[in-house]
Amino acid sequence: MSKLIKEDIDKFFIAQFESFENSLNGESKKPLHSKRKTAIDNFKEVGFPHAKHEEYKYSNVAKIFSKLFDVENLSDDSFSLSLDEAAKYFIPELNAIRLVFINGVLDSKLSDLDTLPKGVHIQAIKTAADDYADDFEKHFNTHKIEGADNFSELNTAFTNGGVFVKIDANAVVETPIACYYFNDAKNADVISQPRNLVIAEKNSQASLIESYVTLGENTSFTNAVTEIVIEDDCIFNYYKYQNESDQAIQVGATMVHQLGKSVFNGVTLSLNGAMLRNNLNIAIHKEHSETNMYGLYLLDGKTHVDNHTVVDHKVANCESNEMYKGILDGQSRGVFNGKIFVRQDAQKTNAFQSNRNVVLSDDAEVDTKPQLEIWADDVQCSHGATVGQLDLDQLFYLRARGIDKQTAKSMLLNAFASDVLSNIKIEAFRTLIENKINERL
Amino acid sequence: MLSIKDLHASIEGKEILKGINLEVKPGEVHAIMGPNGSGKSTLASVLAGREDYTVDSGEITFNGKDLLELEADERAKEGVFLAFQYPIEIPGVTTTNFMKTALNKIREYKGLEPLDAVSFLGQMKEKMKLVEIDQSLLSRSLNEGFSGGEKKRNEIFQMAMLEPTLAVLDETDSGLDIDALRIVANGVNKLKNDDNATIVVTHYQRLLDYIVPDFVHVLFDGKIVKTGGKELAHQLEEKGYDWIKEEAGVA
Ligand SMILES: Nc1ncnc2c1ncn2[C@@H]1O[C@H](COP(=O)(O)OP(=O)(O)O)[C@@H](O)[C@H]1O
Ligand SMILES: [Mg+2]
Numbered sequence: 001m002s003k004l005i006k007e008d009i010d011k012f013f014i015a016q017f018e019s020f021e022n023s024l025n026g027e028s029k030k031p032l033h034s035k036r037k038t039a040i041d042n043f044k045e046v047g048f049p050h051a052k053h054e055e056y057k058y059s060n061v062a063k064i065f066s067k068l069f070d071v072e073n074l075s076d077d078s079f080s081l082s083l084d085e086a087a088k089y090f091i092p093e094l095n096a097i098r099l100v101f102i103n104g105v106l107d108s109k110l111s112d113l114d115t116l117p118k119g120v121h122i123q124a125i126k127t128a129a130d131d132y133a134d135d136f137e138k139h140f141n142t143h144k145i146e147g148a149d150n151f152s153e154l155n156t157a158f159t160n161g162g163v164f165v166k167i168d169a170n171a172v173v174e175t176p177i178a179c180y181y182f183n184d185a186k187n188a189d190v191i192s193q194p195r196n197l198v199i200a201e202k203n204s205q206a207s208l209i210e211s212y213v214t215l216g217e218n219t220s221f222t223n224a225v226t227e228i229v230i231e232d233d234c235i236f237n238y239y240k241y242q243n244e245s246d247q248a249i250q251v252g253a254t255m256v257h258q259l260g261k262s263v264f265n266g267v268t269l270s271l272n273g274a275m276l277r278n279n280l281n282i283a284i285h286k287e288h289s290e291t292n293m294y295g296l297y298l299l300d301g302k303t304h305v306d307n308h309t310v311v312d313h314k315v316a317n318c319e320s321n322e323m324y325k326g327i328l329d330g331q332s333r334g335v336f337n338g339k340i341f342v343r344q345d346a347q348k349t350n351a352f353q354s355n356r357n358v359v360l361s362d363d364a365e366v367d368t369k370p371q372l373e374i375w376a377d378d379v380q381c382s383h384g385a386t387v388g389q390l391d392l393d394q395l396f397y398l399r400a401r402g403i404d405k406q407t408a409k410s411m412l413l414n415a416f417a418s419d420v421l422s423n424i425k426i427e428a429f430r431t432l433i434e435n436k437i438n439e440r441l
Numbered sequence: 442m443l444s445i446k447d448l449h450a451s452i453e454g455k456e457i458l459k460g461i462n463l464e465v466k467p468g469e470v471h472a473i474m475g476p477n478g479s480g481k482s483t484l485a486s487v488l489a490g491r492e493d494y495t496v497d498s499g500e501i502t503f504n505g506k507d508l509l510e511l512e513a514d515e516r517a518k519e520g521v522f523l524a525f526q527y528p529i530e531i532p533g534v535t536t537t538n539f540m541k542t543a544l545n546k547i548r549e550y551k552g553l554e555p556l557d558a559v560s561f562l563g564q565m566k567e568k569m570k571l572v573e574i575d576q577s578l579l580s581r582s583l584n585e586g587f588s589g590g591e592k593k594r595n596e597i598f599q600m601a602m603l604e605p606t607l608a609v610l611d612e613t614d615s616g617l618d619i620d621a622l623r624i625v626a627n628g629v630n631k632l633k634n635d636d637n638a639t640i641v642v643t644h645y646q647r648l649l650d651y652i653v654p655d656f657v658h659v660l661f662d663g664k665i666v667k668t669g670g671k672e673l674a675h676q677l678e679e680k681g682y683d684w685i686k687e688e689a690g691v692a
Binding site: 392393394396397398399400401402403404405407408411412414415416418419 | 489490491492493512513514516517518522525528529531532534539540542543544547550582599603
């Protein structure tokens with residue numbers, strides 16, 4: 001396999017698009033396809049993000065892609081997964097509306113599509129584009145948002161296998177919707193680009209979990225985009241969980257459009273992967289909304305995790321809270337970039353941001369950068385970032401009471417992580433994460 | 442029980458302890474007094490196994506074991522307890538959870554089963570009474586936002602829970618008003634028996650009115666320069682430390 005330069009990667013994806021387009025037959029006349037075509041044209045302008053792009057300065061996706069990915073050895077679509085095998089990766093004891101994706105494509109046999117609770121509509125995004133044409137016209141890739149980049153364009157261009165979720169007005173959905181994305185890297189490298197649209201209609205409540213797994217030792221490249229549209233008086237909880245293989249590259253975005261007065265809670269949990277880049281882009285369109293963003297990255301080996309968050313306060317009287325925490329061991333690398341926009345109209349905004357890191361080894365590294373752009377004058381904003389080591393006084397205090405070093409370390413790191421973990425409101429899920437952390441620490 | 446022979450210890454290349462000798466037998470109370478900076482906390486930390494300090498020479502045996510061979514947590518499991526001069530705050534860890542972990546680690550070391558929830562809570566209640574500490578304090582993060590007095594009481598509460606054979610109390614009296622001092626001293630006295638021993642580090646005699654020492658040692662510039670009975674503490678209170686310095690020929 002020869003090493004690809006960025007231009008080769010661009011060409012590869014453009015060629016992929018052409019063959020994808022050829023496979024679409026009659027579909028290419030539909031409105032969805034004109035969105036795809038616009039997106040690939042936009043993508044072509046600057047191509048695959050790499051280190052020369054400011055937002056990818058610390059996360060050279062092109063470089064790791066060319067290092068790990070073999071475009072001549074691509075997985076075909078013949079893979080199927082048994083429910084038993086898939087179940088090993090489900091969140092234990094979780095009662096959920098389960099959606100299973102294979103290589104980015106919703107698998108209706110492994111998913112709970114027949115037994116949906118009242119007020120919940122779920123179907124493949126391709127057919128939903130027809131069946132919910134009005135919703136699509138209104139919401140699919142129509143809301144401009146800060147932080148969208150060329151990976152988002154690439155994802156839009158390949159919109160095909162994702163899912164459409166709609167929560168009806170006034171529905172309170174107690175069962176979380178759990179999306180499990182499986183990549184088949186058993187015999188060859190794999191690309192998956194799930195594209196989802198979630199609409200929470202007014203006065204509804206729901207929770208969405210997204211979990212990513214690569215099976216096998218080959219490389220996977222996931223470029224996932226989930227758009228979430230939130231109307232008035234909604235509470236929407238979102239969880240992203242990444243415990244990927246060492247050969248998994250993941251980029252993509254969660255784009256949250258708080259169109260109505262609403263509450264959004266997001267928790268991003270990153271435990272493993274080659275390179276994981278999470279864009280969390282949130283736009284607040286209506287007054288008296290609340291936005292909470294929490295994140296924990298617990299890294300070792302060579303895992304590289306980059307969280308780029310944007311919260312765009314467009315209107316007055318809203319509050320955003322952000323707390324990301326990192327624990328880094330081995331040769332891992334953490335990147336945090338938190339942007340807060342407070343527009344001229346967004347008076348009386350409260351925006352808080354913190355990013356704290358504990359570095360456990362000499363070779364681990366953190367880059368953290370808050371970016372505040374404030375155009376209004378009557379606002380309260382604060383931000384803080386710390387990078388430190390385990391506190392030796394605390395460690396000694398625990399040990400002086402008979403607690404061995406390993407346990408003491410684990411207690412301190414769990415305590416450090418606890419104010420992120422306490423925001424996981426789904427108990428079975430929180431238990432799983434706590435167990436994973438304990439295994440690691 | 443404890444035997445310290447010609448102990449020299451340093452930190453960052455600076456020698457702090459310059460030849461300490463001390464023998465402690467079961468049932469005894471020893472007071473270590475001395476001016477600020479004389480090395481009292483250093484001695485306490487070296488006994489507890491703090492790794493920042495380097496032991497350059499000398500030996501410490503504790504119940505027949507070479508203490509210097511043991512890690513900090515192993516020393517605690519063998520029955521050494523240090524009540525910290527400055528107890529550490531640990532956000533996110535409650536005192537209750539901390540004590541449960543510590544107690545069960547020590548029990549495991551001794552080959553005992555972990556304490557069940559009911560017995561643990563029972564023991565907590567009993568020991569809370571001893572130092573008049575409130576339940577609500579113990580379900581909060583360890584020492585976080587505690588007043589100075591609450592922190593010191595929490596130290597003695599932990600001592601009561603862990604029932605050490607050798608307790609080293611490092612300036613447990615500092616920052617305590619007279620009522621709190623009585624409570625703390627009373628707690629310490631109730632925990633005393635013929636099989637355990639206490640080393641009380643202080644630079645005021647006041648605490649020693651309540652916890653009455655069998656021996657008083659004066660530590661000066663890293664050495665024990667004088668040893669006497671409890672009356673020595675009164676002499677120090679009256680006359681200060683200068684006469685000791687002169688007597689020891691170090692002034
Ligand atoms: N971490 C340290 N680094 C350098 N010197 C220290 C350190 N800790 C203590 N010392 C020095 O050791 C000496 C003894 O300190 P300490 O044991 O705390 O005395 P005491 O408890 O008797 O007041 C002091 O001179 C102090 O400055
Ligand atoms: Mg001291």
